[in-house]
Amino acid sequence: MFLGFPDRFFTFQFKIDVMKPLLAVTLFVCLSTVGYSQTTDKDLIKGIFDAALKEGKSYQMLHSLCTKVGHRLSGSPGAAAAVEWGRHTMDDFGFDSVWLQPVMVPHWVRxxxxxxxxxxxxxxxxxxxxxxxxxxxxxxxxxxxxxxxxxxxxxxxxxxxxxxxxxxxxxxxxxxxxxxxxxxxxxxxxxxxxxxxxxxxxxxxxxxxxxxxxxxxxxxxxxxxxxxxxxxxxxxxxxxxxxxxxxxxxxxxxxxxxxxxxxxxxxCEMLEDAPSFNVIGQIKGSEYKDEIIVIGGHLDSWDVGQGAHDDGAGCVQAIEVLRLFKMMGYKPKRTIRAVLYMNEENGLRGGQKYAEIAKAKRENHIAAIESDRGGFAPRGFTMSGSDAAKAKLKNWKALLEPYDLWDFSQEGGGADIGPLAPQGTMLIGYLPDSQRYFSYHHTQEDTFDKVDKRELELGSASMAALVFLLDRYGLK
Ligand SMILES: [Zn+2]
The missing domain is CATH 3.50.30.30 (Glucose Oxidase; domain 1)
Incomplete structure (x- = not known):
């Protein structure tokens, strides 16, 4: 249960047609005959981009988040509804497991x-x-x-x-x-x-x-x-x-x-801390299930606009990476997790809680990717980690450049994944074109209509392509 909407609201209205793999089947029929293990990196990355551009669901997901939930500042009824939205969306896609991670958040009201x-x-x-x-x-x-x-x-x-x-x-x-x-x-x-x-x-x-x-x-x-x-x-x-x-x-x-x-x-005033959640979905690895690759964005937004670029885009892109893999029948060797972090905007409690629990459980996060610079067209990735890991990532540049992913020069990861750094996790930020981002950032103008479908889906595919390479080769 959650505040504001009856449960069937999500069942009927958020039901996103998940597994309509007809087109994917035709796309990947040649791949399935030989199996993904023998598919070249180049072909598989092309398959990811083709699937996202022809059958991507990021835009549809973002539409439901923006219009059915709207803005969602930590502690608000909107944030509670967004948590349920995230859980139902990932449940409907049939990921291996979907769960909520409790976290107390600051509760400020305007x-x-x-x-x-x-x-x-x-x-x-x-x-x-x-x-x-x-x-x-x-x-x-x-x-x-x-x-x-x-x-x-x-x-x-x-x-x-x-x-x-x-x-x-x-x-x-x-x-x-x-x-x-x-x-x-x-x-x-x-x-x-x-x-x-x-x-x-x-x-x-x-x-x-x-x-x-x-x-x-x-x-x-x-x-x-x-x-x-x-x-x-x-x-x-x-x-x-x-x-x-x-x-x-x-x-x-x-x-x-x-x-x-x-x-x-x-x-405005600051109220008592309120209970909330990070929302997590996972596909378990087939070979190295203890090596985790986490992708995410933050689920909370400011209390104006719809939090479309900041950071609804990052949330739906993280979910879409898992959905694309599932739709393509790609079974990752490592565990792939999508995390919708709560409270990036005014506390970072979700990111801190996630890292705290990862440490307590001695989980091994080899890489964490965050998309929190808007749902715009790809440019590259920022990164922070060991020199060896960075060099390995930069080696993949030739595979990613045909998709406008050419800038691997900047240092950085993302606010929510930052707390994982002390555990030795490689941090990576999705880097889109940011020329329009600050026209909308934290304003009433950050609404769904400001997001372009093609650009958003390209971002999801960019992240999926990188996750695929990390999954196939690891970072050692
Ligand atoms: Zn943000």
Whole structure:
């Protein structure tokens, strides 16, 4: 049982037509006569991509997750429904085993809509601006906060203003993501400290709240939420994001009129930790069942939009890898596990719990792959692990390059799989084209219609191809 929907809801509406292998049979009839053990890597990888592009189910799965469940912040009824969605979806596909792994998660709620208002601008008088409370933030309470604004671009600039100028003010962090960076994650990384740590930096100097320019591109009309991190022993103050369009407007108004007063009202609060789950599906290995290859994405999302790219895409791709293998009749030598991690966005408890249990059970995870950069067209894989393991992976480049998987140069894995690193697990991140990712990331715009079927299915096939090579050859 789960909150919100009767059980038959899933049985009837989430029933995804799993084993319709007719086309697959024709595709692989030549393979089955000789058996997969004698099929060349090249042919098998082509088979995976053909199957995904002709009969992929990733898009269909993502549609049901986005439209039947919707957004699903940890601890919310949406997250509980998503857990049941994941379990039913994998059960219906007939994987060897499907189970839930309990984990306690932070439970933050937004409450009623935020108000952010310029009260007395000489130019425009009173005007509501588009803001969104940051995840984990405390609220202002119903009385709201009225204060002057001080705009800064960096923590250094904030410190130069000092306590006498910051005391009692709302600090407005307005450093944009650098639009000239081709690597959009680097642009994000160059600005996101304002969102993550700005509240505590401002509170140390006596600020009453912070407003952070959204982690997005210029002229967006909507705000991006995301986690705020309160430093221990520092007073907690409310934190909100403002749309980039309104950040630019506010900055312009402040240039002419430094005495603008701002009214801020948010109703968010942190509740007690709530019970939740990682959702796990598995196909048991035929030869080396104790060697585990885990693939995954995170099941939780922020409480706006539908969490389509972040990270519904990664979840359905992980499930699809197992489904493709099953549909093709490919029996892995090693154990292949799909994990839908809970709570990546505001706690990482799911990833930590998974690694903790893997360690306690002395499981041997040879590789962990995460897809959490959106459901976009393939570019390559990031990796972190031993030099020997990296070299082995890079050796497969020639097999993967025909499928637009050419970039194996970047270090990194994924947030949820990071906790497996101390166990010696090779970490791998699926690396798609990320030029559009930060237009949707953590916003109301991260919805199913922003995902392209072909690109999403190519991502699933990319992961399946790599899992196939890891399964066939291992990493030793
Ligand atoms: Zn994500």
């Amino acid at each position: 409450g009623q809509a935020e108000v952010g208002r310029v009260v007395n601008s000489k130019k425009i008088g009173s005007k509501d601006l588009t803001i969104l409370a940051l995840g984990g933030s405390i609220g202002t309470g119903p009385a709201g906060i009225s204060a002057g604004i001080i705009e800064v671009k960096s923590f250094d600039e904030l410190k130069q203003y000092g306590e006498k100028n910051v005391q009692g003010k709302i600090v407005f962090f307005n450093r944009p993501m650098d639009p000239t960076k081709i690597n959009t994650f680097a642009a994000y990384g160059g600005a996101v400290e304002q969102r993550a740590n700005g509240a505590s930096e401002a509170a140390k100097l006596g600020a009453v709240a912070v407003m952070v320019r959204s982690m997005g591109w210029t002229n967006e009309t909507y705000a991006h939420t995301g986690g705020v991190r309160y430093a221990p022993m520092v007073r907690q103050i409310p934190a909100v994001a403002i749309s980039t369009q309104h950040a630019d407007l506010l900055s312009k108004l402040l240039k002419d009129d430094r005495d603008i007063q701002f009214y801020l009202e948010t109703h």
